[in-house]
């Protein structure tokens with residue numbers, strides 16, 4: 001089962017663990033170069049959680065994709081930069097699109113008017129994804145700049161976020177409850193107690 005939720009700062013390790021699972025090529029496409037595990041840790045530690053939002057896409061309670069929105073300023077931001085990563089085995093199944101739609105909804109509901117992204121010219125999949133989300137793409141010094149104008153938030157967009165992202169939190173909590181029940185059962189009855197739990 002997959003779901004999207006906003007990752008709170010105290011779960012930042014889930015973001016770094018996800019980024020450390022990316023292969024070299026995907027790290028290059030995301031950061032423009034390879035990042036060692038310790039560089040990933042530093043990157044995540046330096047992220048300002050006060051001026052952005054991290055969205056996690058989880059499959060059976062494990063983070064397999066993240067979308068990061070970084071605002072242009074902490075107070076009264078009007079725009080944010082967006083970046084997204086999906087672990088290799090889960091690519092090409094619509095997860096990137098789902099994360100980007102969720103990120104645009106979150107940005108819109110926080111009063112932002114624009115989201116932009118930068119991607120390498122050798123990243124056609126990201127360009128197709130950006131276009132599918134309504135981005136206008138232009139060349140900018142060897143990179144592709146994607147820009148998306150957001151409509152103002154309305155009651156429907158706020159309700160949509162509630163339904164989509166609270167569903168992700170509920171799925172996460174359910175998974176946690178299931179995992180700790182399985183652990184208790186294993187401690188009490190051994191490994192055969194709940195196969196596959």
Ligand SMILES: CC(C)(COP(=O)(O)OP(=O)(O)OC[C@H]1O[C@@H](n2cnc3c(N)ncnc32)[C@H](O)[C@@H]1OP(=O)(O)O)[C@@H](O)C(=O)NCCC(=O)NCCS
Nearest residue numbers: 026029084085086091092093094095096097125128129132
């Ligand atoms: C780029 C990336 C995030 C895309 O995520 P993904 O889950 O693989 O993407 P999706 O499956 O949601 O969508 C990609 C495909 O669906 C297509 N698609 C999905 N919905 C679509 C729609 N409504 N209309 C048109 N096309 C659509 C996309 O055009 C694209 O086509 P492709 O499979 O032929 O390449 C992922 O491949 C990745 O993590 N790459 C490495 C890191 C990276 O490049 N990050 C971007 C930095 S900004």
